[in-house]
Amino acid sequence: MSQNAIRPARELLLKEYRGVLSTHSKSMPGYPFGSVVPYCLDVQGNPLILISRIAQHTHNLQKDPKCSLLVGEREAQDVQAVGRLTVMAQAHKLLDQAAIDAAAQRYYRYFPDAADYHSAHDFDFWTLVPVRHRYIGGFGAIHWLDQVTLANPFVGQAEAGMVAHMNSDHANALAHYVQLAGLPNHAPVSLAGVDSEGMHLRIGQAVYWLPFPSICNTPTQVREALVLLARADQWPIACDAPA
Template sequence: MSAEVAKNARELLLKEYRGVLSTHSKSMPGFPFGSVVPYCLDEQGRPLILISRIAQHTHNLQKDPKCSMLVGEREADDVQAVGRLTYLAHAQKLAEPAAIEAAAERYYRYFPDSQNYHQAHDFDFWVLDPVRHRYIGGFGAIHWIDDLTLANPFAGKAEISMVEHMNSDHAKAIAHYVELAGLPNSVPAQLAGIDSEGMHLRIGQAVYWLPFAAPCNTPTQVREALVSLAHAQSWAKKAQS
C-alpha cells in the first residue's frame, strides 16, 4: 500500500465534514446502529465529534466504544465510482479541561451554531481513535490502510492567529480562493482551519477543504502559499508525492 493511497484517503476525510457513525446497538444487541454526525479533525488528525448524552449512539458508545464512520464524496452521481472511506475506531470521550477547551475552539470555527447547544445542553466531545481503515478510490481501487492520520503542526495558537488574521484583514483573498475553486458564493466565506496540506473554508453551513500545491510545515510557508493563491489565475495542481 503506497503513501499516495493513504494520502488520498486522508484527503477524502479532510474534504468531507459529515459521516455515518455506526455503533453497536445497546437496545437491539447484535445490530449495528447508524447515525449522521458532523466532524472536523483534531490536532492529531482524528475525527472530532460533538454528541448529546441522551442520543442513542452515545449510549451505544458508552457500552462498547468500538465503532466506524463511513465518509463518502458528496454530491456524487455514481456513488460506486467515487471515493469512500470506512474509518474503524475506538471512540473516546474527552475529559481533561484543556483537551475540551482545545476541541471546542476548533469545532466552533467549523460549526458555529454548535456553541449554542453545547453550552445549553448536555453534549460532549468525543474523538475517534483510529484502528484501521478501508478505502475505496473507485472501481477496483480497494485498500486496507493501517495509518492515515497526520498531526496538524499549526493546531492551537498558530492556527488561531492565522485564521483570525485572514478573516479580519484578507476577505478579498478568501473571496478569490472561492472563485478559483468554483465554490458557492451566495454568502461570504470564512477561513475555518489550516493544516499542512490545505485549508478549510466555511460557506454558510457547508465546509470545503482546498489543498495547497505543496505541503506547508511552517507559518511562513502557509503565508507564502496563501499569498500565491491570492494572485493566482487558476488553482495550482498539487505536487505529486
C-alpha cells in the same frame, strides 16, 4: 499499491465534514446502529465529534467504544464509482478541560451553531482514534490502510491567529480562493481551519477543503502559500504531498 491510496484517503477525510457513525446498539444487541454526525479533525488528524449525552449513539459508545465512521464524496452521481472511506476506530470521550477547550475552539469555527447547544445542553466531545481504514477509490480500487491520519502542526494558537488574521484583514483573498476553486459564492466565506496540506473554508453552512500547492510545516510557509494563491489565476497542482 495501498501506499498510493493513503493520500487520497486522507484527502477524502479532509474534504468531507459529515459521515455515518456506526455503533453497537445497546438496546438491540447484535445490531449495528447508524447515525449522521458532523466532524472536523483534531490535532492528531483524528475525527472529532460533538454528541449529546442522551443520544442513542452516545449510550452505545459508553457500552462499547468500538465504532466506524463512513465518509463518502458529497453529491456523487454514482456512489459506487467515487471514493469512500470507512474509519474503524475506538471512541474516546474528552475529559481533560484543556483538551476540551482546544477541541471547542476548532470545532466551533467549523460549526458555529454548535457553541449554543453545547453550552445549553449536555453535549460532549469525542475523538475517534482509528484502528484501521478501508478505502475504496472507485471500481476495483480497494485498500486496507493502517495509517491514514496526519498530525496538524498548527492546531491551537498558531491556527487561531492565522484564521483570525485572514478573516479580519483578507476578505478579498478568501473570495478569490472561492472563485479560483469554483466553489459556491451564494454566502459569506470564512477561513475555518489550516493544516499542513491545505485549508478549510466555510461558506454558509458548508465546509470545503482546498489543497496548498506544497506542504506547509510552518506559519511562514502557510502565509507564502496564501499569498501565492491570492495572486494565482488558477489553482496550482499540489506537488509534494506526503504519504
